[in-house]
Amino acid sequence: MKAAVLRGPKDVRVEQFPEPPMHDDCVKVAVAYCGLCGTDFHKFAGKSGSRPVTYPVPLGHEASGVVVEVGEKVSHFKVGDRVTVDPNWSCGKCHWCHKGKRHLCRNSRGVVKGMAEYICPPEENVYHIPDSLSLRDAALTEPLSCCLHGIELLDMKMGDVVVIIGMGAIGLMMLQLCAKASAGKIIVVEPIEEKRETALKMGATLFVNPQTEDVSKVIKENGIECVDKVLECVGLISTAQLALEVADPGATVVLFGVSDNGAILPVDMYKAFTKELTIKTSYINPGTTPAAIDLLEKKVIETDGFLQEITLEQLPEELETKQFTRKGKVIVRIS
Template identity: 40%
Template sequence: MKAIVFEEKGRWGLKDVPVPKVGVDEVLIKVDSCGICGTDVHIYEGVFPANFPLIPGHEFAGVVEEVGEGVKDFKIGDRVTVNPNLACEKCRYCRKGQQHLCLLPTRLGVTTDGGFAEYVKAKEVVVYHLPEKLDLELASFAEPLSCCIHGVDLAQIKTGNSVVILGAGPIGLLILQLVRISGADRVVITDTIEKRRKLALQLGANLALDPSQADVEREIENFLRGKAEVVMECVGTLQTEEQSLKLVEPGGTVIWFGVADPKTRVRINPFYIYENEITIKGSFVNPYTMERAIRLLAEGRIRAHELITHRFGLDKFGEAIRAYREDADRVKILIKP
């Protein structure tokens, strides 16, 4: 089969590799769509820890091609998506219900082969059936959406809350819709790209600011008549991580969702955090949120089609990477093996 292989940091190729052999409890999936995530690019650049050589891609949906002899709930032809994060079930975190903090996880597309290939295999326990009305392109958003649901859960949004979202990429635009569903009232989003700000306004933002032009802190204070009760950081740069702390009101919560370079160090004013009882939480992957993500997509509560700006075959992966980095109109790029 054809697959994208990251050989090592900064080097990838389109390769002919054997179709994965399914084990007793595994399902082989013919990949229809696999989204490019910031994490894939971070892996390629050597910033995000991963096992090379690697077939990346962890946001995918497809059709079951083959099942292992012990597989009970899936058959050939079933339409499915996958939670790429498989917990060990044995470590102390798994044993206290925090599988996302598992010490020995298997992560498809990160520690083991993922979906930028014609076929990918996964353990039955992490495979999910798709409702009939959910198409395979939309279903490839289930994984990123499930991560966003976890982030919004951690923010504990209350009806009427004011929320600032830093970054209107695919994640910021999914989180925007989720905070709306959760009852947020006034929502401000920031992004340097005009197309994304327009999309954010269509998807429910009240105000979309360009941080390269506007004095974001002042404009937000004017608009909200103060700071925000919740700030969702969805970029992962030093600048936005620090900014998130300046935008939150006393008693408020900041969620760090963006993937920062592990070497980044942020300056924090501990007195401000202390005196104002600011809560800062990291949000990592998607514990127990895949089902909700699939349901919200199937019911049309989350609009994701609007986020797809590019589609490429495996043979055009180089163009896809270029579009990811350089195309100002890029939101979500799908690879269609």
């Protein structure tokens, strides 16, 4: 089959690759669309994604498509069904699975290499999508489900003042979710000026450029006394430090952006102590896939203009020339 194969750091080729093995508990899906994730850029750069990488491997994990074959033990799917897939498989047998924290499973693996013509995930990872949800939009299921887990951890209440750091594809989705979930005020922190208009249009109260402005000062100057919640959606040490800095007493900070392996965050412990901060990290998408599908069907995320379609052949160049100015999410059309 045709796939965009990561052969090593900075080496992605669109070429023939063996189809994934089909087992009797698996569903074979012809991939229609696969979203390009920040973790794909990490992997391309030779770093880890949500898990370490073994070469050669097709990139991608945010796939939607149509069922073309079902294993003997599969009971909920048939050929022709339109589906989306949760790429994270868990064993169901370890301590964390037994405790209901399947996303922390110590035997977990990725079962979707979606920048390819076919994937064969286990049935338990496959989800039907409603007729009114397009296959294109359904490819947003996994990133949106991860965002929903981040929002759960943020414990946002109606009327809360939320700071979102970073307006990449994740930040843009977080912004729309917070706006629709009735955040009181939303402050977006982003260095790329071109994103100001989009952020304000999508529900931001205030846009602050951290390269030219003192973020905390601008927030206070705008009459905002207390930042209740902070969502860090970049993954750099500097942005994580900024997240802790702008958090006011009693705030919750969620570090959502994927950092580099071994990145060490220096924290002003005394400040964090006197502000009684709650600091959390967010990892993948436990139990949030059905809600993500429902919210996509309801158009809670504005996908027109947000999703920017490219072909599989264009993917290597997209990875090579990472466009930080893009105001949306890149999605690869496979078939």
